[in-house]
Amino acid sequence: MSDIRVGISGWRYAPWRGVFYPDALPQRLELAYASREFSTIELNGSFYSLQRPERYADWYAATPRGFLFSIKGPRYLTHILRLKEIDRPLANFLASGIFELKEKLGPILxxxxxxxxxxxxxxxxxxxxxxxxTDQARAMAARHEDRMRDRSSLAALxxxxxRHAIEVRHESFVDPAFVQMLRHHxxxxxxxxxxxxxxxxxxxxxxFVYIRLHGDKELYVSGYxxxxxxxxGKRIAAWNRGSEPRDAHRxxxxxxxxxxxxxxxYFDNDAKVEAPRNAKTLMRKLGLPMRADGGA
Structure with missing residues (x-):
């Protein structure tokens, strides 16, 4: 059956402590807590720098059975190199530990x-x-730079x-040729x-459909x-059953x-602790389970 997963973008935010997270919860247990409230979380640290295999392994161990991470691809490829000469940097990212997430590896953003x-x-x-x-990814990861030798993992299932999703922010992408290219790939x-x-x-x-809700009135701040x-909820239900909203903006x-x-x-309106509130409300509206099973 097709799945619906609603979650949050990142989980470590100081204003959430004592509001979303219980007062006495140690920071090291925040992922374990959040991953039992939501079935998926966007992993954002990978956007800013290459993570290490042991960190991915820790994140895997902290989350319950059936949980999925999405991983944000490195800005080094998208913002600095701007997709030029990325073979080795892409191999470095794939080798940096993402395979340690095993079956909890979701889409790459x-x-x-x-x-x-x-x-x-x-x-x-x-x-x-x-x-x-993961077979293709492992073969690519094996071509990582020598500097990754002691901080890489090729242990892919x-x-x-x-799966891959792309978020663009320039008007020139409003082009049918871009849509055709995405569908082809x-x-x-x-x-x-x-x-x-x-x-x-x-x-x-x-x-699959990938949604990021950054705020509808004020970016990263306003709640829904x-x-x-x-x-x-209605739009998600339409996409989930294989159709589209009648008023889809195509x-x-x-x-x-x-x-x-x-x-x-994923809710990314985290500045005022709106993201977890909004995610929980949307889950209720969609009739989704409110807590993960807690299994290892």
Whole structure:
């Protein structure tokens, strides 16, 4: 059956302590707590720097059976190199420990800066390079730089599919050719609510839908009203059953109907502790289990 997962983007925020997290909860137990409230969390530290295998192993051990992480790809590839000469840096990322998440490895999120325009000659090789399963990823990871020798892990579960989602922030991506490229490579276009700051589109381009809710009035700050969450619940239900919302904001043609799609939805409006509140409310509206099973 197709799955719906609602979660949060990151989990370590000082204002959440004593509000979302219990007062006496040690910081080292915050992931264990959050992962039993939500079935998925975006792992953001990987965006800023390469993590280490032991950290991924610790995150795996802290979370319950059935939990999934999404991983944010390194900004070194997307913002600094801007997809130029990325073979070794991509191998370094794949070797940095993500395989230690084992069956809890979910989609990989690639976020691009608002200054980067759509350039087919830049994006086509990138999409071709993305590994589609852990066998491909392991072979790529083995080509990491020598500096990764003592901080790498190639212990991938064999044959596990890998999914990729892309979040773009420049108007030039509002182009049917971009949608066609995504569908050809089965990469999901992130449905990103950014308080109107960057383009908002809902084209379905893969066998799953990836949503990031950054705030509908003020970026990273404003919470979602009950009515807004009702609206998101209806859209998620439509995507999950393999259709689309009737008023979908598309760039290209409507996607072919499918028997069902997995949906990942992450709240990134963390500044005033709105993210966990909104996520819990949306879960209730969708009739999702409110706590993970707590198994190892």
């Amino acid at each position: 690639w976020q691009f800066p608002p200054t980067l325009r759509f350039d087919p000659e830049r994006f086509e090789p990138f999409f071709r390079a993305l590994p589609r399963d 064999p044959g596990m599919p890998m 089965r990469v999901a276009l992130v449905v990103a609510d950014t308080a109107g700051k960057w383009p908002y589109k809902e084209d379905v381009t893969a066998d 009203t009950d009515a807004a969450l009702d609206r998101w 760039i290209g043609a409507k996607a072919a109907r499918s028997p069902g799609r997995d949906v990942f939805c």
